[in-house]
Amino acid sequence: MTDALRVAVLDASAGATERVSAVAAETETLSFVPTSDASGDAFDALGSRVDVCCIGADVLGSTADATPVEELLAARGKTAPAVVALVADADVRATMLDAGVDEAVSPDASARSFRSRLRRAARHRQVTCERSLYGAVVETMDDGAHLVAPDGERVFFNRRAAEVHGLPADELAERAPEVFRERGIMDDETLAAYEESMHAVLSGERDRAFVDVELETPAGSTVAETRLTRVEASDPATGEFEGVVGVTRDVTARVTSERELERTNERLGQLARFFSHDLRNPLNVASGYAELARREGTDEQFDRLQTALDRMDGLVGDLLVLLDEDERTVRESVHLPTAARHAWETVETADATLVVESDKSLHASPSNLRRLLENAFGNAVTHGGSDVTVTVRDTADGFVVDDDGHGIPAEIRETLFETGVSGDGGTGLGLAIVATVAEQHDWTVAFEDSIDGGARLRVGDVDVDGVDASQAASNKAR
Structure with missing residues (x-):
């Protein structure tokens, strides 16, 4: 002009x-x-x-x-x-x-x-x-966009905003934000945080705000970042828009990557602690007996050297399971009683006794199931005593490992599955291995009181030789 x-x-x-x-x-x-x-x-x-x-x-x-x-x-x-x-x-x-x-x-x-x-x-x-x-x-943007009038009324949502929220644009403009709560798209806490930021920008308290929200839409869970920016008309008489412009971006992939990076960094930290302490002990033992064997050459020194080396091999194997926690290994039919007895043979059990009350076959990774059982047995012997009786029993959706020892206090049961947490000064890897193997198979795992008076490790949601866990109902634990 x-x-x-x-x-x-x-x-x-x-x-x-x-x-x-x-x-x-x-x-x-x-x-x-x-x-x-x-x-x-x-x-x-x-x-x-x-x-x-x-x-x-x-x-x-x-x-x-x-x-x-x-x-x-x-x-x-x-x-x-x-x-x-x-x-x-x-x-x-x-x-x-x-x-x-x-x-x-x-x-x-x-x-x-x-x-x-x-x-x-x-x-x-x-x-x-x-x-x-x-x-x-705006309509061709890859980001969602919406306009909010000074009185808080939503006056416009673009095509992408409708896709992100899983609702038609006209319904969003007419019924947002109440429709988010009604449809379960946002929970009350998330919606309150969003509205608080919106009010701060509308009132002029802030010029802009960033809000991260988790949305539950028919397409699934979405993490969205919304940037709210205050806009003032230079001449309201001309009909210029004033209020708040919101731009919403789907950041699910970014947040997922950040969370995965966080988990990776945590595992790397665990790896550093493992090599600096837990693996060093048996390595020192092996070095000492190797020196004795070189001087004396007795069978006892060689046996102890082999034991230390076997221990290191087992620790490295456990570590690999932790580091590959997202790996989906090949699964096949595994006979639980046989797997339990083989795992028992590889654990230092002192005078403990194994009882198997199971005839079940599971759909699982044989090697990782063995590691789960080894660590479950080792934990039972460590906390239950050298003469503890350990019993493997079938349940409707999986199996349990019971012992007649002293039990585990309820207040520490959940933390025992965390890497590095140990009740006896050990490596803290054992029950973390149990939890990791369960997660790899989409199983649940928890500690309870045993019917034998000690602790019970319950493993649930287990597919039984190709049968869905919800249909498996044989030999329920008493």
Whole structure:
């Protein structure tokens, strides 16, 4: 738009043209553009040559019918000028505004009011065109976007916002944020945090805010980051938007990667602690007996050397299970009684006794199931005593490992599955291995009181030789 507003008139009556040209002649801010064709057919030809086109009765047709102007506006391109209806009757001016003209003014208005209305029409048209362009950009964004009016009303959601929330855009604009709670998309705590940030930006307390929310939609769980930015209109009279612009981005992949990186860093920390302490002890033992064996060469020294080396081999194997906790190993049918007896043979059990009350076959990784049982047995012997009786029993959805020892206090049962946590000063890997193997198989694992008076390790949600865990119901533990 040039400094001097370019104005044309489409009206065959001399009065309308003379009025506009006279108003333009009084100021340098308006420039009257004559046109040889005063009919509505000339509107498209004006194009970008003028900023405002005034239309009178010849184009408007019957003052009781807005159809002609509606048809003219419907065909208006993005480069077409603003349209001002020259109408004396106030009710008809209101009808023309409802029909979509940028402004309506009486030909008898004062020159000052006339000029003001023309400038406002041009600005309104410019803002409308800009909104159309911005709208096209917003609708094609990969991020969700929404507008919130100063009173908190949601007035617009783009296509991507509808996809992220799993709801139609018009329903979001009409019913957000209440619909988030009704549909279970956000829980009360998440919604309260979002609304608190929104209020802070709307009130001017903050210019912008970032909110991370977890959304539960029909497509699944989504982690979204919403950036709220306050917008103030430079001239509210032009219809510029003011309120808050929200931009929502699906950051599920990023958050998942961050969480995985966190877990990886934690495992690396465990690895460092393991090598610096737990593996060093048997390594020192092996080195000492190797030196004795070199000098004395007795079977006892070689046996103890082999024991230390076997211990290191077992620790390294356990460590690999922890580091590969996300690995989905090949599974096959494993006979639980046989696996239990083989695992018992590899554990230092002193005078402890194994009882197997099971005839079940599981769908599992043979090697990882063996490690789970080895560590479960080792824990039972360590905490139950050297003469403890350990019993493997079937349950409806898996199996249990019972002992008749001293039991485990309820307040520490959950923490025992964490890596590095030990009740006896050991490596703290044993029960972490149990939890990791269970997680690899999508099993559940928990400590309970045993019917034998000691501790019970319950393993549930186990597929029984290809049968879903929910259908497995044999030999329930008493």
